Amino acid sequence: MIKSSELVLASDGSLYHIHLTADTLADDVILVGDPARVDMFKTIFDSVDHESCNREIHALTGLYHGHRFTALSTGMGCDNIDIVVSELDAAANIDLQKREPKSSHRSLNLVRIGTSGSLLHDVPVGSLVVSQHAVGLDGLLNYYSHETGQLNDALNDAFVRHMQFGPEFARPYAADASEWLISRVAEGMHHGITATAPGFYAPQGRCLRIAPAIADLNERLATFEWNGCRLTNLEMETSAIYGLSAIMGHRALTVCLIIANRVDGTFLSDYHPQMMDTIARILDSLAE
Numbered sequence: 001m002i003k004s005s006e007l008v009l010a011s012d013g014s015l016y017h018i019h020l021t022a023d024t025l026a027d028d029v030i031l032v033g034d035p036a037r038v039d040m041f042k043t044i045f046d047s048v049d050h051e052s053c054n055r056e057i058h059a060l061t062g063l064y065h066g067h068r069f070t071a072l073s074t075g076m077g078c079d080n081i082d083i084v085v086s087e088l089d090a091a092a093n094i095d096l097q098k099r100e101p102k103s104s105h106r107s108l109n110l111v112r113i114g115t116s117g118s119l120l121h122d123v124p125v126g127s128l129v130v131s132q133h134a135v136g137l138d139g140l141l142n143y144y145s146h147e148t149g150q151l152n153d154a155l156n157d158a159f160v161r162h163m164q165f166g167p168e169f170a171r172p173y174a175a176d177a178s179e180w181l182i183s184r185v186a187e188g189m190h191h192g193i194t195a196t197a198p199g200f201y202a203p204q205g206r207c208l209r210i211a212p213a214i215a216d217l218n219e220r221l222a223t224f225e226w227n228g229c230r231l232t233n234l235e236m237e238t239s240a241i242y243g244l245s246a247i248m249g250h251r252a253l254t255v256c257l258i259i260a261n262r263v264d265g266t267f268l269s270d271y272h273p274q275m276m277d278t279i280a281r282i283l284d285s286l287a288e
Helices: 035-044 078-093 153-163 179-185 217-222 238-248 272-287
Strands: 028-032 047-054 057-064 067-073 109-118 128-136 173-176 190-196 229-235 251-261
Touching: 028 035, 028 272, 035 057, 035 067, 035 272, 067 272, 078 238, 109 179, 109 238, 109 272, 128 153, 128 179, 128 229, 128 238, 153 173, 153 217, 173 238, 179 251, 179 272, 190 238, 217 229, 229 251, 238 251, 251 272
Parallel strands: 028 067, 028 109, 109 251, 128 190, 190 229
Antiparallel strands: 047 057, 057 067, 109 229, 128 173, 128 251
């Protein structure tokens, strides 16, 4: 039996942070960062059978063209992803009343629809980028044991050699998207490697009043290529989603709308219509 201090539940018996159970969780989960973005799904879903809000986590489960989806906000950063993905897996694969893992495994499809900054001239604002691979600068997956082959060690070794980080930085890790999900939703999108940063400012090469420790961070990232795949963009969640999903036995994919081009210095200020179109496009692809 898993202790109460380890598997923490809300007063209604749902998972403590996400307020979902096996019954209120769909197999296809759309992850977004902004809690307000979940409201977009209310205008798209045909019906809603569950809604809950807790801190930055807003959950909505309903039907779209007869297909059941859960839309869930995560907030920003890999620390939040650690909570959300761990609790999604618990809802699917742990008997919350008995506090024991279930005998059969339930696999989820986790699709993040987010925003991101491009590191390349030819990936402009308004583009959609599918993260074929992700490298994490956050260090989260270093805290989890995993089997050989679950993470992409070859990609990670090449990335570490290229970046030449000092010993004061967390060792990166790398993980892959689900090829099955790529085949379902990614037609016509840019494909690339996504770097996941542990912050928004210096960890993404921004300088306000305090100078970044690595002045050419974005230049190093933008010149990395592995097996013909370029490092295209920076964001704050994908590596943790991919790494945890690989270890836990779920499919994962990130599609990001590029709202900033760090090379050109351009920014897409009103991206909400394009985000709505992207959400509908991905729901259509998964509901077929």
